[in-house]
Amino acid sequence: MAAQGIADAVQAYTGLSPAAAFTVLALMLATYLIVSTLFVAPDAAPSAPAAHPKPPQQQEEGTEAEAEAEPEPFVPPFPDPVQVGEITLEQLRAYDGKDPAKSILIAIRGQVYDVSRGRLFYGPQGPYSLFAGRDASRALALMSFDLNDLTGDLEGLSPDELEVLQDWEEKFKERYPVVGHLPGENGTAGAQPDHEAEKA
Ligand code: HEM
Known part of the structure; x- marks a missing residue:
């Protein structure tokens, strides 16, 4: 019924x-x-493996409540690339990203790159900030975060390590403008790591 x-x-x-x-x-x-x-909730999105360094934009991630309490700080646009010409390692140190009015520079095999647009990587909070204002050649070849490897000294590197460096160099050439060069025949001025040279 x-x-x-x-x-x-x-x-x-x-x-x-x-x-x-x-x-x-x-x-x-x-x-x-x-x-x-088709619309997956953010919580359900796959997260990076534990060993994987977090991409820069995820570094400061907090809870939703925290995000509401603390609005994103204003990040000024990065300065336009400025040609610096020949620049010493000591002068390069001033371009480490701590001064937002200045470009962030990194030297690789004598060439100085303006990496300001990659400041999430190289800025003070970035995972690769140790390279900022430094010659990162040896460190990149060895995939090393050791401060002793922040040098242009390529002595004793294996062909494979030199190839790694070459790959980095190509990547930087594609992404960032060259704005200067280090003094010296091939630009790899100073066999000492930057921080050792500073102590001297
Ligand atoms: C567990 C090991 C590592 C993982 C999973 C990792 C992961 C990543 C990821 C996902 C990116 C972003 C790539 C892109 O946007 O194209 C990146 C960028 C980068 N990584 Fe690593 N990384 C690792 C170790 C290292 C080491 C040991 C070095 C050098 C010592 C290094 C140097 C760099 C540099 C310089 C960039 C920035 C490239 C740019 O300016 O575009 N990474 N890494």
């Missing part, structure tokens, strides 16, 4: 037979479920 009453009501409201009305309803539900799976 009740079923007949529901069937009559469905027919009266939709103008469709109960079977047709329920088919339409089922199709709408299926469409909704398919479409909703």
